[in-house]
Amino acid sequence: MKISNERVSSLLRAIPGIETLSSLIAIDPLYLEMSARIDYLSALERQSAWLQAALQRAIVAVAGEEPSVGQGIFFGVDDSEREDISTALRMSSSSAQIRIDVARTLVNHLPHTCSALASGEISPAHATVIARETASAIRDGLPPFAIYEIETKALAYAEFHTPAQVANKVRTVLATIAPASFENVVSKARDARRVSCYRENDGMSTVVAILPAQDAQIVMKAIEAFILRSERSEEKVSLAVADKKDSRNADMKRADALTEMAAQSLAAMSEDLLLHRRPITVNVTIDLPTLLGLAENPGQLAGYGAIPASVARTLASDGKWRRFITDPQSGALLDYGRETYTPPQELVDFLIARDRTCRFPGCRQPAHRGDLDHAQSWESGGETNVQNLGALCRRHHRMKTHGGWSVISNGDGSCDWKSPAGKEFHVPARPILEAV
Numbered sequence: 001m002k003i004s005n006e007r008v009s010s011l012l013r014a015i016p017g018i019e020t021l022s023s024l025i026a027i028d029p030l031y032l033e034m035s036a037r038i039d040y041l042s043a044l045e046r047q048s049a050w051l052q053a054a055l056q057r058a059i060v061a062v063a064g065e066e067p068s069v070g071q072g073i074f075f076g077v078d079d080s081e082r083e084d085i086s087t088a089l090r091m092s093s094s095s096a097q098i099r100i101d102v103a104r105t106l107v108n109h110l111p112h113t114c115s116a117l118a119s120g121e122i123s124p125a126h127a128t129v130i131a132r133e134t135a136s137a138i139r140d141g142l143p144p145f146a147i148y149e150i151e152t153k154a155l156a157y158a159e160f161h162t163p164a165q166v167a168n169k170v171r172t173v174l175a176t177i178a179p180a181s182f183e184n185v186v187s188k189a190r191d192a193r194r195v196s197c198y199r200e201n202d203g204m205s206t207v208v209a210i211l212p213a214q215d216a217q218i219v220m221k222a223i224e225a226f227i228l229r230s231e232r233s234e235e236k237v238s239l240a241v242a243d244k245k246d247s248r249n250a251d252m253k254r255a256d257a258l259t260e261m262a263a264q265s266l267a268a269m270s271e272d273l274l275l276h277r278r279p280i281t282v283n284v285t286i287d288l289p290t291l292l293g294l295a296e297n298p299g300q301l302a303g304y305g306a307i308p309a310s311v312a313r314t315l316a317s318d319g320k321w322r323r324f325i326t327d328p329q330s331g332a333l334l335d336y337g338r339e340t341y342t343p344p345q346e347l348v349d350f351l352i353a354r355d356r357t358c359r360f361p362g363c364r365q366p367a368h369r370g371d372l373d374h375a376q377s378w379e380s381g382g383e384t385n386v387q388n389l390g391a392l393c394r395r396h397h398r399m400k401t402h403g404g405w406s407v408i409s410n411g412d413g414s415c416d417w418k419s420p421a422g423k424e425f426h427v428p429a430r431p432i433l434e435a436v
Helices: 005-013 018-025 033-064 077-087 093-109 111-118 126-140 142-157 163-177 179-192 211-239 250-269 309-316 347-357 394-402
Strands: 194-199 205-210 299-301 305-307 371-374 389-392 406-408 415-418 426-427
Touching: 005 018, 005 179, 018 033, 018 194, 033 077, 033 093, 033 126, 033 347, 077 250, 077 394, 093 111, 093 126, 111 126, 126 142, 126 163, 126 179, 126 309, 142 163, 163 179, 211 250, 299 309, 347 371, 347 389, 371 394, 389 394, 389 415
Parallel strands: none
Antiparallel strands: 194 205, 299 305, 371 389, 406 415, 415 426
C-alpha cells in the first residue's frame, strides 16, 4: 500500500505517544519513497526517545530516587538495587549502575532534558551524555541557575550536533560558568582510571585504558621507546643476514610492543603471584581430535571465547596439560567425587574450568579471580563437592551471603537464583567448548 510522503511527515511532527507509535508500526517502510523512509526513521527515533524517558522513570522507581547505603562492612552503595536492575534488563552490574546513575540525574536534576527526551526533541544518547557530564558537578552542589544554563545551551546545541559534540559543549559551559566545580570534576575523574578488556569478532579483543592525560602520554612514549629499541636491535642483527622487510604498519608495531612489554613483565613476576594456588596462566581448552590435527573444531581461550583450531594448537603446543572428562552430549564437565571442607587442588582446578566465570546472572568476572562458594553453607550441612560448590566473584558472593539472594546449585554447574524481591533467574551449565 502506497503511503504519501505527507502522511509520514505528519507523523514525524506528531507528539510522541501510543497513537503515533501505532500509526508508524502499521507502515511498511519498504513501500515508501526514499525521502519518506528517512522521515520514517527519524519518527521512530523520536518514539524511542519517548520510551526511554519512561524507562528512566521506571529505573528510578526500582532503584529509588537516592542511592542506598547498606548496613555493615559487606554492603556498598546500591548493592541490592543494582542487582534488581541488572537481572531485569539482562546486563552486567556495572552497566546497571551506570543506568541508575543516569536515570537519577535526569529525573532528579534535569527536568528540561527529560521533557526534551519525552517529546523526542533529543535522542536517548544526547540525554545520557548531558546527564553524565553534569552528574559530578551536580553532586558537588552545582546551583540550580547553573544547571539551567547548562541544560539550555546543551539542548540548543543538540539540535544539530552529535552526542559526542554535545558532551564537549557541556564540559566547555561547565568550565566557563563553574570553574571551581570543573576543577573538582577533573580531579575526581582521576579516580575513575581503569583498564578494561572487551571481546571483539575474528579472534580479537579491545583493551581500553582510561587514564589521566599525562599518564596516557607516559604509556605511549614507553611503547614508542620499546619499538625504537627493538628496531635498533634488529638493525644490528640484519648486518649479518639478508634484510627482511618489516611489513607491519605503525599501529601493528604499537600493538605488538604493548603485548611484548606485558609478556616480559608477566614472566618476571609469575613465580611470585598465585591465584587459587596456581601461577598466572593463559588457559586454552581444545578437544583431543583437534589437538592431534584430526579435526578443526574451535578452541576456547579463557576470558575471550572461540579461537581458530590453528591458534589453539599453537598456544597449546608448549603448555602444561590437565585432563578433564566431559559429558559427550551436553559438553558439561563431569563429577568425580571429593568431600573436604577446603577443596583439594584437583577440585579447585575442576570448578574453575567448569564455571569459567562467576555464576551470578550476567556476571563475567573470571572464575580464577573469585571465590569458590558453598551454595548450601558448610554450617548448615552443605558439602564440599562438585554439586554444592561454584565460582562467584567477591561482590556476588557477599550478595548471596549477606544481601538476601539465594541459589540452588546443580552438579553440571547450572544454578537457580532468587532475589530478595522473589524474582527467579536460571543460569544454565556452560559446555566447555562454548563461549561464556
